[in-house]
Amino acid sequence: MKSGSSLPAGLLAAALALPLVGLGSPLLEVDDARYAEVPRAMAASGDWVLPSLNGMPYVEKPPLWYWTAAASQKVFGASEASARLPMLLIALLGAAGVWWLGSWLYSAGTGRAAAGATATAALWLFLTHNLTLDMPVSVFLLWTTALALRAMARPDDAHWAAPAAWLTAALGFLSKGLIALLLPGLWVVGLAVLFPKLRRGARRLLSPLGLLLFLAVVAPWFAALQRRRPDFLHTFFIEQHFQRYLTPRYGRGAPWWFFLAVLPAGLLPWTVPALVGLGRAARPLDAADFRGPALAAWVLGVAVFFSISNSKLATYVLPAFPHACLIAVVTLEEGLPRWAAKLQRSLGAVLLAAAAVAALAAGLLPARAWPPRGTSADAVRALVVLGPALLACLGAALTAAPSSHRPAVVLTAGGALAGLCLFLGLRAAAPLLSVKEAALAVRQEARAEDQLWTYGTYLHGLPFYYGRPVDKIVYFVGEFHYAKKDPAFAERFGDDQDVRALPRAAGRTFVLLRRFERPHFEKTVSGGAASIASWRAFGRWSLAEVRTR
The missing domain is CATH 3.40.50 (Rossmann fold)
Structure with a gap:
């Protein structure tokens, strides 16, 4: 049965504004605090070329996030809120990107619902609060792929879409490096091979203006820092890219199936429709309709690329999330098959049961196990309520959505309520997570x-x-x-x-x-x-x- 995906404006606004709840919460160890401190030090020192960590050079990552967060702290003063504000704005840019992609690829309603789905996907929502470079690079990769697909699907628009894609790729490169070029490039080549109708537009992506824009944005900082630190390019490209990807030197290994677990968990409450949509996209190709396969190719390509790597962190797969959420919304519009609806209800029942067990366990665990040492009585009470409530919100949404005529609304509301519990819980748990x-x-x-x-x-x-x-x-x-x-x-x-x-x-x-x-x-x-x-x-x-x- 086909279902509507129209999302009320108030619900979408609430979902997009959720990170405001945690904006001023204490910084969490490790990434959250690091990516607030490096910009703070940059703003304090006035050195906008060489990032520093604890007063020492820190050249592992490019500077775009440092610049934006340092500018925020320069204007508003050093605080948790000013450190996180740019990430909230970047996340909103990501919501706008999937909204735009869904709107022209499918319909305005689909794009709007996809923005709500992305904003309430568990891992995406968490990373609007916990600062890492994976959110900025994911947003710029989203815009790069959306603009590249526009140029391929509508070659007459390539005169503006192709240079714009290069520009957003440059911003992605300044966010996290080579993946901003490599992943979209492989994806575009793959689509051109699979869909002959996209080849004319793909050729137009080889835009001289776009390449000039890319170099104009990226080259100055790399040249300036190489003059300051002659070993920088070797450290950045050889050590931080190739050695990190190809060798276990940095101690971030994980099983090959790691992202097969992270992706479904991080997509909650959109997991089941996203997986169904990925399965449908794997059916024999329809040369006339490239949309589902193109989105699925990006999601699977990102997951496979990082699964091969010797360095695995859960956040690395974040670039797949907007496209997966768009797939989920389209799947809901087409209607879940009966087996998938049962699976979603079963998953919801499991989460509801887990919420009940968590609530009971908090009162039954021995004192040495709960509450954690150093936690105030007020924080313990908050966590005892908010932890089970988070699971219950997700479980209730998953259980109710298959019976609703507007499942996207139900899942967005459930994800938003779970996100509210998450941010309030992180604030309560700050003594355990923040220094x-x-x-x-x-x-x-x-x-x-x-x-x-x-x-x-x-x-x-x-x-x-x-x-x-x-x-x-x-x-x-x-x-x-x-x-x-x-x-x-x-x-x-x-x-x-x-x-x-x-x-x-x-x-x-x-x-x-x-x-x-x-x-x-x-x-x-x-x-x-x-x-x-x-x-x-x-x-x-x-x-x-x-x-x-």
Whole structure:
């Protein structure tokens, strides 16, 4: 049975505005805090060419996100809200992109519903709040593919669509690098092979004006930073692209089927119609209708590309989401087959059962398991309500949608309510996920001669809230492998010998570490001339104040 996909304007506006709920929440470790701190440091230093992390060069990623977030913090001041505001605007640009693509490819109603679906897909919604570079590159890849498809489907529009596609590809390149060219290029070639009617438009994508625009946008920063750091291009392309993709050097491996699990989970509540649509697109090709296969080819191509990689993070597959959500909306318009409707109801029942179990378990688990140490009573009560409520919202939507004449409305509403629970829950769980309280405590007490160290870890929110870089990072490399190779920063890294050498000649040393490392740290300090004057707990972390015995 065919169903309507018309989405009420109020519901769409509410879905798009959801990230405002979490805009000022404390920064989460790790990515959220890092991609707020690097722009903060850029705005503070006035150096718009060389990004820095904890006062050291950080050249793993291109600068577009840093520029936009630094500009926001320059105008509005350094805060969580000003750090996240550009990501909200970028996400809105993504909603506009899938709206436009769906509108001209299918209908205005389809495009509007696809914007709502994208805005409420679980992983997409989370990443409007948790800062990573995968959201900006996904949005620019969406616009690149939408404009390229427009040029291929309507060659008479290629005179503007082709240069525009190159321009958005340039912005994608400045967001995360080579995938902004490689993935759309492979996709366009594949479509031209499969659909002869698209070949004329595909040839027109080889636009001299577009290529000039691309180079004009991308080349200046790369040239400027290469002059500053002669090893930059090798680090950026060879290490951060080819070695990260082809080798396990960076320790982000996962099974080959990793994204086969991430994609369905991240698409909730749109999972079932998206999977049905992908299956329909795999049927024998209709040379006259390229739309479904083109969208499916992008989704599957992104998933396969990153599945082959030796570096896998859940967020890498985000570029597939807008296209998958458009497929889901089209599938709902055509009607779910009976087996898929049953599957969706069953999935909803599982989530409802999980919500009930989660609510009961919170009261039955032993004290050592729940609540987490460092969580206030108010936060515990909030999490006990919001966690099960999130699952219940998704479960209820999945259960009710197959019986509705407007399933897209039901799924959008369920996804939006689940997103509201998510953002409120993240705020309640901030003491467990953010280092804000610890950093502010040190900031309040530390004098100019005091230092802040981290032991066995590095917490990216510390400089953001503390207002100063972490002075020494003990037993951790992580994102600092580039800086650690530079002799100029050798003193910023340490080991147990530095701990045993405490106390310093002047001032106290505050050391932040994970709770489970406290016994080893105490033993190490006891072997030297220093003593631990106090311990304080902040969520998952412990703060030691080290001074002379």
